[in-house]
Amino acid sequence: MIGRKKKAYVREVDVDYFTDANLAVQLSVLEEDKVRGNDETEIGYGDVSVRAMATIFKKIRFETHENIGSGPIYLPEEELHTSSAWISLNKELSEFGHDRLEEGLIGTSQALKHIAPLFVMCDPSDVYVVPHVKAAHNEKPTIFFYDRYPGGIGLSEKIYSGIEEILKQTKQMVKNCQCSDGCPSCIGTDTASIHSKNDVVKLLDLFLKAAV
Numbered sequence: 477m478i479g480r481k482k483k484a485y486v487r488e489v490d491v492d493y494f495t496d497a498n499l500a501v502q503l504s505v506l507e508e509d510k511v512r513g514n515d516e517t518e519i520g521y522g523d524v525s526v527r528a529m530a531t532i533f534k535k536i537r538f539e540t541h542e543n544i545g546s547g548p549i550y551l552p553e554e555e556l557h558t559s560s561a562w563i564s565l566n567k568e569l570s571e572f573g574h575d576r577l578e579e580g581l582i583g584t585s586q587a588l589k590h591i592a593p594l595f596v597m598c599d600p601s602d603v604y605v606v607p608h609v610k611a612a613h614n615e616k617p618t619i620f621f622y623d624r625y626p627g628g629i630g631l632s633e634k635i636y637s638g639i640e641e642i643l644k645q646t647k648q649m650v651k652n653c654q655c656s657d658g659c660p661s662c663i664g665t666d667t668a669s670i671h672s673k674n675d676v677v678k679l680l681d682l683f684l685k686a687a688v
């Protein structure tokens with residue numbers, strides 16, 4: 477952009493919402509630094525390459541996390557090399573079909589997105605949570621957490637170490653939520669199924685088997 481100057485005008489506004497973006501994320505594991513787990517689950521940590529493209533922005537109300545508006549975003553794809561922690565399920569989940577598993581993982585990720593930043597004491601936008609029904613590196617249902625800064629800033633490593641506590645607190649939060657089928661304060665509203673909330677609790681239980 478040499479020789480071209482642009483001005484951005486900023487003004488302070490009083491609003492009761494923040495904006496968040498839905499990202500289409502392609503994530504590949506470059507190097508596995510740590511792996512632990514058992515027959516049921518695998519917990520990993522390492523370097524990843526993330527190619528993310530913002531698809532829509534959402535206006536989210538502060539208190540309730542309701543989605544109060546959205547629209548398309550046109551931004552180039554961003555590529556990031558960073559660190560990531562992930563949890564994968566080792567066993568076939570015959571009771572879930574592909575779509576139900578996908579919805580369950582999306583809801584689980586939304587719930588983890590509320591708790592993980594509290595646990596590592598960062599801003600919710602510093603760490604991103606991405607579900608993959610079949611992760612490229614191990615072909616298993618997986619949820620990735622990655623630092624949204626080049627090279628990583630240590631958040632994923634803390635998540636790797638404390639994942640059991642994060643899963644427990646997340647399960648508690650979802651179960652204690654007053655809603656019956658899932659709402660913006662717990663598992664989000666990106667999942668439409670009436671099974672969603674139960675499925676999220678089931679999946680969290682399965683992931684938690686790593687802790688035993």
Ligand SMILES: [Zn+2]
Nearest residue numbers: 653655659662
């Ligand atoms: Zn809820």
